[in-house]
Amino acid sequence: MKIIEGFEAAKSILSRRTPAELYSVSPALRQRLKETFGAEIELEQAVRQIIDGVRNRGDAALLDYTLKIDGVKLASLEVDRDQVSSAYQEIDRELVSALELAAERIRHFHQEQKNSILKETGTPEASQLIRPLERAGIYAPGGTASYPSTVLMTVIPARVAGVGEVILTTPPGTNGVVPPATLVAADIAGTDRIFAIGGAQAIAALAFGTESVPQVDKICGPGNIFVVWAKKLVYGVVDIDGLQGPSEILIIADRTASPEYCAADLLAQAEHDPLASAILVTTSPQLAAEVNREVERQLKGLERQAIAAQALENRGVIAIVSNMDEAIELANLYAPEHLSLMVEKPTASVPRITNAGCIFTGEDSTVVLGDYVAGPSHALPTGGTARFGSPLNICDFIKFINVVSIDRTGLKQLGPAASTIARAEGFEAHARAVERRLKAE
Numbered sequence: 001m002k003i004i005e006g007f008e009a010a011k012s013i014l015s016r017r018t019p020a021e022l023y024s025v026s027p028a029l030r031q032r033l034k035e036t037f038g039a040e041i042e043l044e045q046a047v048r049q050i051i052d053g054v055r056n057r058g059d060a061a062l063l064d065y066t067l068k069i070d071g072v073k074l075a076s077l078e079v080d081r082d083q084v085s086s087a088y089q090e091i092d093r094e095l096v097s098a099l100e101l102a103a104e105r106i107r108h109f110h111q112e113q114k115n116s117i118l119k120e121t122g123t124p125e126a127s128q129l130i131r132p133l134e135r136a137g138i139y140a141p142g143g144t145a146s147y148p149s150t151v152l153m154t155v156i157p158a159r160v161a162g163v164g165e166v167i168l169t170t171p172p173g174t175n176g177v178v179p180p181a182t183l184v185a186a187d188i189a190g191t192d193r194i195f196a197i198g199g200a201q202a203i204a205a206l207a208f209g210t211e212s213v214p215q216v217d218k219i220c221g222p223g224n225i226f227v228v229w230a231k232k233l234v235y236g237v238v239d240i241d242g243l244q245g246p247s248e249i250l251i252i253a254d255r256t257a258s259p260e261y262c263a264a265d266l267l268a269q270a271e272h273d274p275l276a277s278a279i280l281v282t283t284s285p286q287l288a289a290e291v292n293r294e295v296e297r298q299l300k301g302l303e304r305q306a307i308a309a310q311a312l313e314n315r316g317v318i319a320i321v322s323n324m325d326e327a328i329e330l331a332n333l334y335a336p337e338h339l340s341l342m343v344e345k346p347t348a349s350v351p352r353i354t355n356a357g358c359i360f361t362g363e364d365s366t367v368v369l370g371d372y373v374a375g376p377s378h379a380l381p382t383g384g385t386a387r388f389g390s391p392l393n394i395c396d397f398i399k400f401i402n403v404v405s406i407d408r409t410g411l412k413q414l415g416p417a418a419s420t421i422a423r424a425e426g427f428e429a430h431a432r433a434v435e436r437r438l439k440a441e
Contacts, residue, residue: 001266001278001292001316007326010281010319014334016384029225036069047200047229054204059211065201072176077212079178079194084187087180096184102373103152103188109375110160110394118398125410129401132162136397137206137216137238138191140182141223142171142198148185153377154221154392155189161397166191167216169206171198199223203230207238220396222379241396242389245382246275249367250336252327252349253291255284257342261363262287263294265340266316267308268368274310279334280318281327288318328352335386338367357386411437 004010033041037049053061059077067073088096122128136158140150151168158166168191172178178196186194195213197205203223209215215238219231222244231240249269253262266278282288295312302308321327328349331339335355343349346361353359357380358370371378381389406414415434422430 001280001295001312001318003288003292004317004319005285007321007330010317010321010326010330011333013317013319014279014330016334043225044229044233047226047233050200050226051204051207051230051233054201054210055208059213062197062201062205062210062213065199066172066197069199069201070171072172072174074172074176074196077195077197079183079196083177084183084194087183087187090180091184095181098373099148099152099181099185099188102149103156103185105373105375106152106156106377107160110157110377114160114394118394122403125404125406127403127405129403130398131401132164132398133158133217134163135165135167135214135216136163137219138166138168139202139206139219139221139223139227140168140170141221141227142173142179142182146173146179146182148179148181149372149378150221151182151185151191152189153379155186155191157377157392157394158220158397159190161394163397165193165214167193167195167206167214169195169197169202169213171202172196200226200230203227203234207234218397220379220392241379241392242381242385243383244379246277247272248277248279248337248382249340250277250279250281250331250334250338251340251342252324252331253280253282253284253287253342254324254344255287256344257282257284257287258363259287259290259294260298261366262291262342263298265367266291266295266312267298267302268366269338270308270311270316271302271304272307272311274307274314276311277315277317277336278312279316279336281321281330282318283321283323283327285320288320292318324349331356335381335384337380337382337386338370340365340367355386357381357389357391 004013033043033046037046050065053065062077063074118130120128120130138154141147155166155168168186170178170182178194203219205213206216206219218239220241228243228245232243247269249265251262251265262280266280270276270278280291299305299308319330331353332355337357338360339353339356340360341349342363350359350361358376360367360370370376377392379392415438419431419434
């Protein structure tokens with residue numbers, strides 16, 4: 001990993017604004033785009049072409065793109081309930097139990113959130129209603145691997161919020177079927193319908209609807225760069241939860257931290273993706289050296305060693321700073337998806353953190369627990385968007401409706417001010433609409 005010494009040097013590395021369009025496109029992806037679309041084409045152009053195809057040709061386009069891009073010929077877009085039921089027999093009972101435990105904790109956390117913040121309030125003259133969305137679309141990554149945890153972490157908050165119908169799209173495997181663990185998670189979470197569709201074509205189907213896929217009000221869930229671009233381009237037709245990019249971890253550690261644990265947590269995020277970011281900010285030069293050695297040692301035993309090594313080469317940083325004030329300032333500047341506080345008194349630092357997707361306090365609070373079973377959703381803001389964004393939660397699946405109920409007394413109190421402001425803005429008809437009522441007996 002790259003070692004940076006000093007606050008200013010670290011600050012120059014950790015200052016960022018990384019919109020989706022700046023994520024790098026690898027040579028391999030460029031070649032794949034050329035092979036798929038028959039010409040040199042930019043990623044955005046390719047995604048626009050996919051979206052237009054699905055909008056204009058519906059199911060036929062979904063089948064064509066799944067064959068063309070994923071190499072899978074589908075017999076049916078929708079997964080039937082018999083296939084979901086049989087999936088329970090295809091995975092270990094231990095995994096089913098683990099998914100059920102995770103689901104219970106996720107559901108409990110978000111139910112507590114609902115009880116805490118979702119209260120209709122107001123005055124007799126102005127109040128606010130809370131309404132869940134009628135239909136939400138959830139995207140769960142897949143294809144080369146299955147992510148049942150993402151299904152739980154996205155579907156369950158929607159269900160707790162009271163969404164009327166939850167639609168899941170996820171890529172089929174090379175055999176043309178959705179992995180059984182994903183189907184079991186979808187069933188445990190309470191998904192209404194499941195479609196074996198991935199990539200930009202899945203996002204387009206959810207946004208515009210097809211003969212088979214219903215149009216949704218909002219699309220949530222992480223995905224690859226095709227999914228990120230598609231979500232960005234359909235925003236406005238539907239709402240989206242955000243533009244989640246590659247995984248990130250920033251660890252703040254002092255001399256009391258375990259080099260073994262620091263290295264393990266850095267590698268746990270690095271193995272996600274070659275574009276993942278693994279960052280350690282420490283006040284201890286000795287710890288920095290020990291973690292760097294430990295990362296190299298632990299890396300050798302990983303099944304996804306090549307991916308993790310590439311991530312560490314590209315975006316692996318160890319920054320050595322003078323004190324905790326500098327470390328916390330860097331963390332707030334970077335606004336990481338995952339922020340781990342491996343320091344002597346971690347809870348004392350929490351009030352000073354202003355920008356992070358999720359904070360993990362102490363050496364036993366490994367990010368991996370947050371990935372799977374802690375309770376809060378692991379769908380978190382990335383790319384510095386924790387400066388203004390929040391983790392996926394029940395508020396993503398509700399909307400507020402204002403209600404204004406002004407009686408005659410209120411009209412007399414408020415009307416003159418309203419007509420004065422209206423005229424100041426040049427809206428005579430606005431002012432007269434109030435004054436006609438004031439004159440009426």
